[in-house]
Amino acid sequence: MGNKIGIIDIGSNSVRLLLAEIGEKKSIRIINELKEYVRLGDGLDKDNILSEEKIDLAIKTLSTYKNICDSFKVSEIIVVATEAVRRATNRTEFLIRAKAIGLDIRVLTGTQEAYYDYFSTINSINVTNAILMDIGGASTEIILVKNRKLIKSISFPFGAITLTEHFQINDVLDEEKENSIINYLKEKLNTLDWLKQATGFPLIGIGGSIRTVGKIQKKAVNYPLNLIHNYELKYTDVLGIYESVKTKNNAQRKKIKGLSGDRADIFVGAAALVKTLMELCSIKTLKISRNGIREGLLYSHICENDTPIDNxxxxxxxxxxxxxxxxxxxxxxxxxxxxxxxxxxxxxxxxxxxxxxxxxxxxxxxxxxxxxxxxxxxxxxxxxxxxxxxxxxxxxxxxxxxxxxxxxxxxxxxxxxxxxxxxxxxxxxxxxxxxxxxxxxxxxxxxxxxxxxxxxxxxxxxxxxxxxxxxxxxxxxxxxxxxxxxxxxxxxxxxxxxxx
Amino acid sequence: MGNKIGIIDIGSNSVRLLLAEIGEKKSIRIINELKEYVRLGDGLDKDNILSEEKIDLAIKTLSTYKNICDSFKVSEIIVVATEAVRRATNRTEFLIRAKAIGLDIRVLTGTQEAYYDYFSTINSINVTNAILMDIGGASTEIILVKNRKLIKSISFPFGAITLTEHFQINDVLDEEKENSIINYLKEKLNTLDWLKQATGFPLIGIGGSIRTVGKIQKKAVNYPLNLIHNYELKYTDVLGIYESVKTKNNAQRKKIKGLSGDRADIFVGAAALVKTLMELCSIKTLKISRNGIREGLLYSHICENDTPIDNxxxxxxxxxxxxxxxxxxxxxxxxxxxxxxxxxxxxxxxxxxxxxxxxxxxxxxxxxxxxxxxxxxxxxxxxxxxxxxxxxxxxxxxxxxxxxxxxxxxxxxxxxxxxxxxxxxxxxxxxxxxxxxxxxxxxxxxxxxxxxxxxxxxxxxxxxxxxxxxxxxxxxxxxxxxxxxxxxxxxxxxxxxxxx
Missing domain, CATH: 1.10.3210.10 (Hypothetical protein af1432)
Known part of the structure; x- marks a missing residue:
């Protein structure tokens, strides 16, 4: 029996718990994964304040997760929060209430978030050079990897939810709206001069929205494996999916196989972002990663000095x-x-x-x-x-x-x-x-x-x-x-x- | 890590090794199964003498099995022999040679063989009342079970191989041959007055030949499970299979799906025996058991006082x-x-x-x-x-x-x-x-x-x-x-x- 560890990740959309057992020789066994759609980031765009209602729900969820970790006798609980808490002006209130139930929340900077994305990928996908992109609800991380090393990274304060709200693109995307979002994304991405170094690299996509791109393609080709991690799509596949969802309204999108109902409204912005980045860097291949910052934290926990696993x-x-x-x-x-x-x-x-x-x-x-x-x-x-x-x-x-x-x-x-x-x-x-x-x-x-x-x-x-x-x-x-x-x-x- | 045990079974046709690990609470895990077609019983019908060539091959096989058991660090090796050794007049020579390589062979009586068949079945198939039949190469055991208890048993000195040789039925079964074998089997079975008590009981069939009856039926109905144990056939299924094989010659039988090539020549006699017993006792259902005396010995090893597993x-x-x-x-x-x-x-x-x-x-x-x-x-x-x-x-x-x-x-x-x-x-x-x-x-x-x-x-x-x-x-x-x-x-x- 190895050590158990709990990793809690407080995002804008969901609060998640990953329970893992770490055995001899750093072997890993996932015991349980839980997810509650707390939507802590709801309404944050207006005033940068976490609502009392959402804080209550988040604390209730955290409290249950804490009990679970205790009952599994974990030796450590790692709790991190990302963009929603990072941005909130009243985050101290939230952190104090979490502290009161025994949880020390570490609010990750954008750079740290990007790092754990990198570390989860490098330890679970065989890749030497790549661009990674993690599209969350309220932020997006982009990371340049060369020779398995993190070279550059950025965290943009927009994600699938905020893009949707900002450009009001939860319905059919007309030409005007399409131009405005694509131009916005190009402008943001063009600020990254280091993206030029990534021309032709594969793109590795992280997060629920990009995973959905993969799921839609898998359904479309009747893919036989129950496996999304390391699934590969061509640029033309991604383009096809984007073209297909942009002309549909929300109800029509919900009927697309692989696109879950609660993601149909926020999917178009994310798809546009993937397509735009691929075009900008002449990327031919998108690989899907199932892993994200929780797994990055887990690997960081087991790898001495954060040295990536060799083979x-x-x-x-x-x-x-x-x-x-x-x-x-x-x-x-x-x-x-x-x-x-x-x-x-x-x-x-x-x-x-x-x-x-x-x-x-x-x-x-x-x-x-x-x-x-x-x-x-x-x-x-x-x-x-x-x-x-x-x-x-x-x-x-x-x-x-x-x-x-x-x-x-x-x-x-x-x-x-x-x-x-x-x-x-x-x-x-x-x-x-x-x-x-x-x-x-x-x-x-x-x-x-x-x-x-x-x-x-x-x-x-x-x-x-x-x-x-x-x-x-x-x-x-x-x-x-x-x-x-x-x-x-x-x-x-x-x-x-x-x-x- | 539990205790390991090796069980070796020396039959007329094959010599087999079952390696199992016995953990806490008598849990069982099968580690390995090996089978060598030594055909120790070949030619035994003539003079009741095991040939030197076959003894050499059996000892070579036993010696390898012993090495395997040693390298798996088993705590005990149980070695049993059945009809071929039981009948051989030169069995002492064989037993001494086995003893010289460190193996004490226990020559089972027919009654003991029947008992282990019973004990493997009662611990692996939910059944209260039943007739069991184990058709081996040179012997056949029939056992009456009532209220999960062994009531009566018999071991006949004929099996799939000896019936084939005796009635020369490795080819198409003509009417004359069919009459002679069916009459012979009826006569033998009719000596068992206790069979009357089994009218309408299910028949549980043990051994490779009866397993083949099940395999043929499974192939015929495109059965979805990779599982022969507890597979059920109706009397009409058995009859259908018998009628189909008896009109075919050996080459034609080899083409039947589910009937392996090395069993095609000795299968008709066994099928006739199953059919005849079912008719005699008005049996409607045949259930196949994958287990036999090796598993019986294993259960006997773990069950205190040979009390069957309750549930x-x-x-x-x-x-x-x-x-x-x-x-x-x-x-x-x-x-x-x-x-x-x-x-x-x-x-x-x-x-x-x-x-x-x-x-x-x-x-x-x-x-x-x-x-x-x-x-x-x-x-x-x-x-x-x-x-x-x-x-x-x-x-x-x-x-x-x-x-x-x-x-x-x-x-x-x-x-x-x-x-x-x-x-x-x-x-x-x-x-x-x-x-x-x-x-x-x-x-x-x-x-x-x-x-x-x-x-x-x-x-x-x-x-x-x-x-x-x-x-x-x-x-x-x-x-x-x-x-x-x-x-x-x-x-x-x-x-x-x-x-x-």
């Missing part, structure tokens, strides 16, 4: 293995055998891309499904890999790893290809089969899970492949089992398999 | 919660609230069957999916309930529990009904919706997971339902959350929901 895929895999109490000796051994096979048989695999992410994920997690039950565990591994929120992989790499893992006991493609056409090409299916049988072979060569076969070499001949196993004892069961792969091997590579 | 569903649920390290305080609380709601709103549910199995499973395991990841955990709960090998439920109850659990955060039917038509009726869908919203309400009433709402009462009026919560403090978040269920509640029950 987020490895960290993620270790995290999953640890949380499921899985012995990783066998998994690591399979990874080594699989790597040896894939190097030795490179000419047969006949693919130039770097496959290590896929090979590592499939090998390290091939048995993870036995956590559900031993029976059919290869199928459960597929499900768990697809659904375990693994960081550091593209969605294509994720699906391929999951299929290859499932192939460790079954030669058939374990998914319905028609469903996954938005992610996998026909060539990917061939690659899955090839790597699938090599994983099955690796698994056969450690059938007894006792690492009898230390390593291997392969000789590729015209009509055959000979695998020479290197072991201290005769790996009786292993070789018997490996030979059971020969029919499928022959099918795929058109060569007879010998194992000695 | 196998509760045991199974506790087992899953324990293996996933899930805090069950919240689950138990949800179960109590859900039970209260279902009792108070019985008239609205409008269903006479005993729903406790479903309510208990859905409530106790509604959060189990968060073991995969917190995000979309209601969907993962569906997957895990369907795939966790829960004992004590019919397949219909299992699917209903899984759907209701998924409804704790989402009102939609989480499965494709077309796929599940073999299991659920249209009425079941209505029942799922009703119980689903009541589980969601229960979950809302413990939103903070701190048991604020102790209990509740309901008043049903013409146009409304009033839920009165009983709590020590004002359950602020809970009541807010419960009221979010009112639209769906109104949709389903056509009554306005009040929560106070």
């Amino acid at each position: 987020i895929l490895s960290f993620s895999i270790d995290n999953i293995l640890f949380n499921h109490n899985m012995d990783s000796v066998h998994s690591k051994h399979i990874y080594n055998l699989f790597k040896s096979l894939s190097i030795e048989l490179k000419d047969l695999i006949d693919n130039d891309e770097d496959l290590d992410n896929i090979i590592k994920t499939a090998a390290m997690l091939h048995d993870i499904g036995s956590n559900i039950t031993y029976y059919f565990h290869h199928k459960h591994s597929l499900y768990m890999i697809l659904n375990s929120q693994i960081y550091g992989l593209s969605h294509r790499e994720l699906v391929m790893s999951a299929c290859i893992a499932a192939n460790h006991r079954d030669d058939n493609l374990p998914i319905d290809y028609q469903e996954y056409r938005a992610i996998l090409s026909k060539e990917d299916l061939i690659l899955i089969r090839k790597l699938g049988i090599l994983l099955k072979l690796s698994e056969s060569l450690d059938k007894s899970m006792t690492c009898q076969v230390k390593d291997l070499t392969c000789a590729i001949h015209k009509d055959s492949v000979i695998i020479k196993t290197i072991s201290t004892t005769t790996a009786f069961i292993e070789i018997r089992e490996a030979l059971n792969c020969s029919d499928t091997f022959k099918d795929i590579f058109n060569k007879k398999l010998y194992v000695v | 196998i569903l509760s045991f199974s649920i506790d087992n899953i919660l324990f293996n996933h390290n899930m805090d069950s305080v919240h689950s138990k609380h949800i179960y109590n609230l859900f039970k209260s709601l279902s009792i108070e709103l019985k008239d609205l549910i409008d269903n006479d069957e005993d729903l406790d199995n479903i309510i208990k499973t859905a409530a106790m395991l509604h959060d189990i999916g968060s073991n995969i990841t917190y995000y979309f955990h209601h969907k993962h709960s569906l997957y895990m309930i369907l795939n966790s090998q829960i004992y004590g439920l019919s397949h219909r109850e299992l699917v209903m529990s899984a759907c209701i659990a998924a409804n704790h955060r989402d009102d939609n039917l989480p499965i494709d009904y077309q796929e599940y038509r073999a299991i659920l009726s249209k009425e079941d869908l209505i029942l799922i919706r009703k119980l689903g919203i009541l589980l969601k309400l229960s979950e809302s009433l413990d939103k903070s997971m701190t048991c604020q709402v102790k209990d509740l009462t309901c008043a049903i009026h013409k146009d409304s339902v009033i839920i009165k919560t009983i709590s020590t403090t004002t359950a602020f978040i809970e009541i807010r959350e419960a009221l979010n269920c009112s639209d769906t509640f109104k949709d389903i029950f056509n009554k306005k929901l009040y929560v106070v």
